[in-house]
Amino acid sequence: MKHKSPAQWFGLALVALALLALPLVLTQVGTAWVRIANLAILFVFLSLGLNIVVGMAGLLDLGYIAFYAVGAYTWALLASPHFNLHLPFWVILPLGALCAGLAGAVLGAPTLRLRGDYLAIVTLGFGEIVRILMNNLSAPFNVTNGPKGITRIDGFSVGNINFSASDSLFGIAFTGPAKYYYVLLFLLLFVIVVNLRLQKSRIGRAWVAIREDETAAKAAGIDTRNVKLLAFAMGASFGGVAGGMFAAMQGFISPESFALHESIMVLSMVVLGGMGNVWGVIAGALLLSFVPEFLRYTVEPAQKALFGRLLVEPEVLRMLIFGIALVLTMRFRPAGLWPESRHKREMNEGRA
């Protein structure tokens, strides 16, 4: 670790303070914005998980949202009236991560020997399978409750503190979403530290080696099979934790939340921010989480004022932005807006 100057420490303290005060400010604007911030943090989570698979190990995974779904359904089934189970979070979250990790390894196994583009298609199909299963596993035995989804899911609670209800502390009122914000922020901090450490670790370097040249990596003594499986499993387990928190926060989940579009969104965040670079990915996720929301609040009224009706729905606009972001990033800044130094060299190689 490099030593930081007092000025840098001061800067860090300011950022920390701003992050801590954010929900209080956003609550003044509207509770909806706190929810948006929470979802943005979840997307940072997901992007960091996918970044391990796509950014570090160079394995294109198009069904990543399936692991989010596995985590969310694990929470929903074990903490809701559906099966009348109400397990505490410290059982479900690790279990969700484990299930998602296992699913990741199972998915990765048949494709390990194959080229990246096959992997992309297989993961795409896997995402669809998970969605079809969620939609149809309501008969003959009702496991997922089908397209209707699972309702009245328990919120996140520690001891007597229920994070879904409003509370006040030192005379300041904290709404449910604001409390979740702090939980998510804490988890996020943990995930960022894990990712930064991973990047510099032996495993992280092995992933990058595989991304750059698998044959050379193998020749250098890396067990490419296990290391790739590990990338899948670890990336997936992050998705599982995020899914669990999503279920707890929303209180309701249905297969609709886990469509292919969501996978594409997460992929766009990773690609735009800069594959392989933790800070770039975080920036990409925040950018692509907030910009469509801003547009939702500006483009919709603007269209109504100009044309008298809604021409382009915000949802469509959002997906168009993601598609265009993917194409333009690859065309003009293939290593992303905030590239990892090594990746930048690689992505620019051979482009005369």
Added chain:
Amino acid sequence: MDIFLQQIINGLTTGSVYAIVALGYTMVYGVIQLINFAHGEVVMIGAMVAFTVITALVGAGLPLPPIVLVLAGVLAAIPVCMAIGYLLERAAYRPLRHAPRLAPLITAIGMSIILQHLALLVWGRDPLAFPQIIDNPSFALGGAAISAVQIAIILLSVTMMAGLTWFVYRTRFGIAIRATAEDVRVAALMGIDANRVIAATFTIGAAMGAVAGVMYGTYYGIAHYTMGFTLGLKAFSAAVLGGIGNLAGAMLGGILLGLVEALGAGYIGDLTDLCQWPLFGDLLAERCAADGHVVLFGSNYQDVFAFLVLIAVLVFRPSGLLGERVAERA
């Protein structure tokens, strides 16, 4: 009615559509080793354009026979799809031809999302229904029925496959395509304009995709902006099953996949009926007595078969049924 024969007929019909779409994937892959993810969306746009034209003509009330109407739809869809195919190659893939493999794959996904949502903007969220213009007579065939539309789809597909085979193996341009597929650099040294060949494979694939889209839409009676995704995924699976990059493989893979899917959907419900299994039959005796069946997986799992076939092929024979090159990571 003979269910087995009926499912074979249905499977042949959808299978020949898969085969035509799979040809689009496999031709592009054969030449530049890229999965053109957006191909499914091109097929979807073909169906949408054709449906719009047909509906408009029907609305105009011209006294035209149905076959002319459908033909007009197809003829409108083909140039639109060819233009999109060409633009895709120029805008999204050509600039990235020498970039690392991940890059064109990601642009391909981006283009597919863009096309899908542009279609949503143009045609809206509701599916387009095929106008009721064809009275679709069915013919008895050994205990099963085959409809006129099914016959037309199968015949048209076979004609297109034969035409493409002739084009690729018997014409000068076909030789250029095969040479480029063999080795782009050497082909270029022999005076072949590789860019033209690559652009041509995209446009030919798109033209066939347009026809496939119309056939698929006519068969099921609707076209929807999301139809390209599943259709594309299945057709790609078919191409891999046959051996990607191999024309005959794509045709064989498409037909086989159609058959597997139809037979699977026809029989999986009976096979996974727990009541007929001794162990579960006892455990679930009450429910079996009440409902008669406790079906674990019904025909609503039809879309899963293509994917399972894909996995099985990748595990046991990654080069596909007719492929020569083993698809090892480059």
